[in-house]
Amino acid sequence: MRLRPELLLVPVVAGAIWLVLEPRDARSSPAPELAHEQVAEAPDLGQSLLSASGPDGCTAGGTRAPLPAEELNGLTTLPLAATSRGRLVDAATLEPIPEALVVAHRNHAWTDARGRFDAGEPLDGLEELLVLNVTRSTAKHSVPRERWKRAPDGWQVPLEIGPTFRLRFQGVEVADPTSWQGRLARPERDEGWLGLRAGPPPYLRFEEPLPSSPSDAARLEFQSVDELLEGVAEAPGRLGIHEVVVVCRARAALRGRVLDGLGRPRDGIQVSDVQLGETSTETLSAFTGADGGYQLGASQPGRMRLLFSVVGETRRRELELEVPRGLTHAEDLVWDPLLPAGSIRGRLECRSGRGPIEGSLWLRALDGTGYEQSGRFKSPDPTCEFEFKRIPPGRFELSLERSRGFRWSPATLELQAPAQELVFFREDEVGSSAYTLELVDADSGALLPRGLVRSRMASSPVEDQLTGPTFELPRGVAFEWHATAAGHRLASGTERDFVERDGRFVARAVLSPGFVVWLQLSDWSRREFSWGRSHSSRGQSGGGSAYASPARLDGAEILADGVRVAVTDELGHAVLDLGAEPERIEVRLSGWRALPPFFRPREQAARSSITFLMVRE
Structure with missing residues (x-):
C-alpha cells in the first residue's frame, strides 16, 4: 500500500501540540545544573584582578561575562564552605599586595606574589584581620569583616594603602x-x-x-x-x-681603617663626620667594625671633617679631607688603647641633716679636649653616694648643680683620677620656701593645667632652674622667674610678686597667646662629650664659664620667618618670645653653618627648647 506523504506530518504535529499543552511540575523535574564560575588566578603585581567588560556585559574577548549573584533571580546555588584562604589587595586598584603578614585569630600567614594567603584556620567567623609588614615597618592595619568580599576560592581582603x-x-x-x-x-x-x-x-x-x-x-x-x-x-x-x-x-664616600700600634684593628671606635658641600651640610656617623674599617657616604662632594672618639677616653682624633664623588680611601689611623685609671667616688650630704637630696654632677677633663661626664643623684635621705666608673687617666674638675637652689661646698673640686672619699655638703641650714605660680590664659581667664617655669636666683645669675608651676628655693632669697605654656607668650617677674597663703607663697602669671622657645647653640666639634646640657643645668664652676662651649657663639642672629627676632648671648643662648608660632627658625653667624639649617616648630610642637649644632666653615 502506498502512503500519502502529507499524512506523515499528522503525528509529528500532534506530538508537538501535546508537548506544549502538557503541564509541568517543577518539583519533579531537576533544575538545570549551573556550571561553577571559574575564577582566574590573580595576575602578578601590576595586572588587574578584574577583566574589563563592555556595556553589553561582554568581555574584551567577546564572551559574555558571568552574571553577578544578585542578578541570578532566585536560581538555586550551593552555599560556599568556610575557608582559610584569602587574597590581600589594594583597595584602590584591586592589585595584589605581596610580602605582607596577615594575622588571624591564632595563626598568621605571608602573602605570596599574587597576594594569596592561607591562615590555617577559617576566616568566616572573624571580625577583622590584622596586616603587618606592608612597607617593612612596624605599622599595623586592621581590615574589618564587612569590607571583605567572598569569592569561590576564598576571601578578597581590601587594604587601603599608598602608591x-x-x-x-x-x-x-x-x-x-x-x-x-x-x-x-x-x-x-x-x-x-x-x-x-x-x-x-x-x-x-x-x-x-x-x-x-x-x-x-x-x-x-x-x-x-x-x-x-x-x-x-x-x-x-x-x-x-x-x-x-x-x-x-x-655618592661621595670615604672608607678607612683604625689600627693600633701593632697593626691590629680597633673595633668600636666612633667616627662622626660633617660634610660641607656647596649647597648642603650633612652629618654622618659610623663605628669601626671587627676589621677596624669604617665607611661614610655623603650626597654631595665637599670637605669632610671626621672626629674619632672612644668611650672612656678623653683623647680624640680629627681628620679633614676633600671627598669627591666615588669612593675615596683614607690613610690608616693608628690609635693605641689606654687603660682606664679607675673610678671617682664620693658622698653628698645635707648640712641640715634633712632630705631629700637630688641633683647632677659634672666631671670635666682639664686637658682641653672638652671631655665631660654627667651623673644624676637622688635619695630620700640627707646623704647620697656617687661614683664615676672607668675614668681615663688625667686631671678633672668635678662640680655640682645646685640642689633646690642651695649651693654646695666646695662648689668645684680639681682632682687626679682615680679619686676616692670625696665629700660635698649642701648648705641648706636656712631651710626652703615653696612657691606656686598659677598660670592663667589671658583671653579666657582659665587656669592652665600645665606650664613651664624657670627660676634664677640673684646670687647665681648664670644658672637657671627648670621647674613646674610649684618649686622650692632657699628661704628669703631674691630671684626672678619666667613662665610660659604651650601656645602662649612669656611672662616674667620676681620674688616680690608672691604673697603667702596657707604656708605657701603664691603668685599669678597671665599668659597671652603666642609662642616661646629657648634656643641654644653648640659647637659641633665638641658635641661628642656633651650630655645634653642646657642653660637650666649648668654647673657653678667659674660662674658657669667652665661649661660654656669652647667656641664663641655669641652674637648669632636668630631669624623667624626671615625676620631677626633675637641675638645669642655669651653662652650661645637666646629666648624667642613671639606673638605667633613661626613657620621656620634659622641661625646666622659669620663663619659658621647651622645643623640643622632650620627648625620648624610645628613638626615638634612639644619641645620647649631647641639646639643648633654649629660647624665652622
Whole structure:
C-alpha cells in the first residue's frame, strides 16, 4: 500500500501540540545544573584582578561575562564552605599586595606574589584581620569583616594603602634591590627610609597616599645601604601602581681603617663626620667594625671633617679631607688603647641633716679636649653616694648643680683620677620656701593645667632652674622667674610678686597667646662629650664659664620667618618670645653653618627648647 506523504506530518504535529499543552511540575523535574564560575588566578603585581567588560556585559574577548549573584533571580546555588584562604589587595586598584603578614585569630600567614594567603584556620567567623609588614615597618592595619568580599576560592581582603612604584634603575646595575632603600623627599622635610622589595620588578610601596597639595610637591630618593650609590625619580601619583625610572649616580664616600700600634684593628671606635658641600651640610656617623674599617657616604662632594672618639677616653682624633664623588680611601689611623685609671667616688650630704637630696654632677677633663661626664643623684635621705666608673687617666674638675637652689661646698673640686672619699655638703641650714605660680590664659581667664617655669636666683645669675608651676628655693632669697605654656607668650617677674597663703607663697602669671622657645647653640666639634646640657643645668664652676662651649657663639642672629627676632648671648643662648608660632627658625653667624639649617616648630610642637649644632666653615 502506498502512503500519502502529507499524512506523515499528522503525528509529528500532534506530538508537538501535546508537548506544549502538557503541564509541568517543577518539583519533579531537576533544575538545570549551573556550571561553577571559574575564577582566574590573580595576575602578578601590576595586572588587574578584574577583566574589563563592555556595556553589553561582554568581555574584551567577546564572551559574555558571568552574571553577578544578585542578578541570578532566585536560581538555586550551593552555599560556599568556610575557608582559610584569602587574597590581600589594594583597595584602590584591586592589585595584589605581596610580602605582607596577615594575622588571624591564632595563626598568621605571608602573602605570596599574587597576594594569596592561607591562615590555617577559617576566616568566616572573624571580625577583622590584622596586616603587618606592608612597607617593612612596624605599622599595623586592621581590615574589618564587612569590607571583605567572598569569592569561590576564598576571601578578597581590601587594604587601603599608598602608591606602589615599580622601579627601573638607570646608570647602574642593581643586582640585589633589597640592598637599597627609598623614601619620599619633600621641600620641607624628608620621610624615613623604606626597604625596597625584590619583585620582579623591584618596587617601593607606601602605606599612606602621597600628599596632593602643590606645596607638598615631592620626589623619590633612593640610596644603597652601603651608601655608595643614590638615585632620584619623580613621584607621579598618590595611589595605584606606577612605573618610574630611577636615575642613579655615585655618592661621595670615604672608607678607612683604625689600627693600633701593632697593626691590629680597633673595633668600636666612633667616627662622626660633617660634610660641607656647596649647597648642603650633612652629618654622618659610623663605628669601626671587627676589621677596624669604617665607611661614610655623603650626597654631595665637599670637605669632610671626621672626629674619632672612644668611650672612656678623653683623647680624640680629627681628620679633614676633600671627598669627591666615588669612593675615596683614607690613610690608616693608628690609635693605641689606654687603660682606664679607675673610678671617682664620693658622698653628698645635707648640712641640715634633712632630705631629700637630688641633683647632677659634672666631671670635666682639664686637658682641653672638652671631655665631660654627667651623673644624676637622688635619695630620700640627707646623704647620697656617687661614683664615676672607668675614668681615663688625667686631671678633672668635678662640680655640682645646685640642689633646690642651695649651693654646695666646695662648689668645684680639681682632682687626679682615680679619686676616692670625696665629700660635698649642701648648705641648706636656712631651710626652703615653696612657691606656686598659677598660670592663667589671658583671653579666657582659665587656669592652665600645665606650664613651664624657670627660676634664677640673684646670687647665681648664670644658672637657671627648670621647674613646674610649684618649686622650692632657699628661704628669703631674691630671684626672678619666667613662665610660659604651650601656645602662649612669656611672662616674667620676681620674688616680690608672691604673697603667702596657707604656708605657701603664691603668685599669678597671665599668659597671652603666642609662642616661646629657648634656643641654644653648640659647637659641633665638641658635641661628642656633651650630655645634653642646657642653660637650666649648668654647673657653678667659674660662674658657669667652665661649661660654656669652647667656641664663641655669641652674637648669632636668630631669624623667624626671615625676620631677626633675637641675638645669642655669651653662652650661645637666646629666648624667642613671639606673638605667633613661626613657620621656620634659622641661625646666622659669620663663619659658621647651622645643623640643622632650620627648625620648624610645628613638626615638634612639644619641645620647649631647641639646639643648633654649629660647624665652622
